[in-house]
Amino acid sequence: MKKEYAKMDAASLHLANKKVVLKLIKHNSQISRSSLAKESGLTPPSITRIVDELINVDGLVESLGVGNSSGGRPPMIVKFKNENNYIIGIDLGATYIRGCMVDLNANFISEIQVPTELEKGFFSIIDKVIKMIHKLQSRKETNAKIWGVGIGVAGLVNSETGIIESSPDFGWFNIDLRKELEKHLDLPFFYDNSTRLMALGELKMGVKENQKNFAVINIGYGIASGLVVEGNLLKGFSGFAGEFGHIPVDTDSDVQCKCGMYGCLEALASGHRIASLGKQAVADNRSEILKELCMGNAELITAELVARAAKKGDPASMKIYDDVAEYLCKGIGTIANLLNPETVYIGGGISLNGDLLFNLIEQKRNKYLLAGNARVNIQPSTFGDQATSIGAVSVVLNKILNLELSGNMVEI
Numbered sequence: 365m366k367k368e369y370a371k372m373d374a375a376s377l378h379l380a381n382k383k384v385v386l387k388l389i390k391h392n393s394q395i396s397r398s399s400l401a402k403e404s405g406l407t408p409p410s411i412t413r414i415v416d417e418l419i420n421v422d423g424l425v426e427s428l429g430v431g432n433s434s435g436g437r438p439p440m441i442v443k444f445k446n447e448n449n450y451i452i453g454i455d456l457g458a459t460y461i462r463g464c465m466v467d468l469n470a471n472f473i474s475e476i477q478v479p480t481e482l483e484k485g486f487f488s489i490i491d492k493v494i495k496m497i498h499k500l501q502s503r504k505e506t507n508a509k510i511w512g513v514g515i516g517v518a519g520l521v522n523s524e525t526g527i528i529e530s531s532p533d534f535g536w537f538n539i540d541l542r543k544e545l546e547k548h549l550d551l552p553f554f555y556d557n558s559t560r561l562m563a564l565g566e567l568k569m570g571v572k573e574n575q576k577n578f579a580v581i582n583i584g585y586g587i588a589s590g591l592v593v594e595g596n597l598l599k600g601f602s603g604f605a606g607e608f609g610h611i612p613v614d615t616d617s618d619v620q621c622k623c624g625m626y627g628c629l630e631a632l633a634s635g636h637r638i639a640s641l642g643k644q645a646v647a648d649n650r651s652e653i654l655k656e657l658c659m660g661n662a663e664l665i666t667a668e669l670v671a672r673a674a675k676k677g678d679p680a681s682m683k684i685y686d687d688v689a690e691y692l693c694k695g696i697g698t699i700a701n702l703l704n705p706e707t708v709y710i711g712g713g714i715s716l717n718g719d720l721l722f723n724l725i726e727q728k729r730n731k732y733l734l735a736g737n738a739r740v741n742i743q744p745s746t747f748g749d750q751a752t753s754i755g756a757v758s759v760v761l762n763k764i765l766n767l768e769l770s771g772n773m774v775e776i
């Protein structure tokens with residue numbers, strides 16, 4: 365029995381050392397075996413064994429051969445093998461389903477986008493997701509490996525059970541997505557709330573390295589946020605932290621939110637709200653430009669169309685975006701004053717309408733920020749319309765770097 369424990373301890377110690385070495389190799393574009401020994405504190409024979417395993421068994425590292433010597437023994441250089449090691453990321457949104465296949469350095473190999481067509485229901489949507497994954501799988505070279513699939517989905521995802529407890533955008537309640545996907549996928553897959561994944565994508569793959577305090581706000585059909593505090597994604601007691609869309613920003617409002625409360629940020633500033641205010645403006649004959657853009661059919665009005673009308677100088681559309689920006693600044697002020705983030709990233713469909721929204725936010729932001737928080741950067745999310753897919757990819761990458769997907773038990 366004692367021997368069993370000793371064996372287990374040696375195996376977990378080896379795994380822990382292997383993770384350290386793999387992360388060091390990933391972090392440095394190229395590194396010598398001797399530098400790995402120095403930086404990890406492991407002995408050269410341990411490094412040799414671990415690196416050989418990472419090359420030959422896991423396929424995550426490659427040898428670049430002998431480097432230039434500055435005197436003494438020439439260094440043996442290795443690098444992280446991102447080429448031919450792929451991850452699939454899926455953004456399951458209410459308007460579009462976007463999918464991408466990227467290598468382990470987030471270089472795009474292939475992308476697909478299809479309309480979600482919410483009205484066709486759950487099984488049609490799941491079918492589209494599965495077909496998309498299969499299509500992406502078919503586009504890989506024969507010698508490449510797909511490690512897994514990450515999926516971002518709008519809604520409250522219980523990270524313990526995997527149950528989508530509620531997704532008002534899709535009209536889903538207590539959905540077991542795992543059960544459906546398992547029937548059709550032969551790859552490991554993981555899913556989580558799309559905005560939380562956007563934040564994870566910024567944390568793991570975003571432009572600013574070592575940024576430990578930031579918020580990602582996702583403004584699309586609904587509004588949500590992912591919060592990174594001291595380098596960790598904030599989950600909260602039950603995993604539902606970041607419901608930014610339900611901050612009350614107008615307590616006198618008679619606009620009811622999907623959650624049942626009145627005057628929530630989501631009810632007053634989401635893409636859904638922008639579109640419905642645009643429709644109202646056309647119905648009231650207050651916007652000739654918008655009427656022209658939708659060719660007289662108000663049903664075709666989207667938040668993007670209202671943005672186009674505003675950019676053409678339409679006063680009614682401009683007023684809609686002006687009010688939305690005011691509400692958003694109230695919300696951003698609440699987050700910034702509470703958490704003191706370095707940056708607030710804004711992503712989601714509404715953030716993709718050019719400078720219109722960002723210029724308005726820039727004009728209004730400081731009304732709601734304490735002096736100490738006034739330096740916060742407010743900027744578009746790093747990955748634009750791929751922010752959720754890249755976030756989904758980063759979940760899988762995390763698992764690869766923690767050797768959770770290697771599937772090779774280490775014999776000691």
Ligand SMILES: [Zn+2]
Pocket residue numbers: 609610621622623624625628630631
């Ligand atoms: Zn609400």
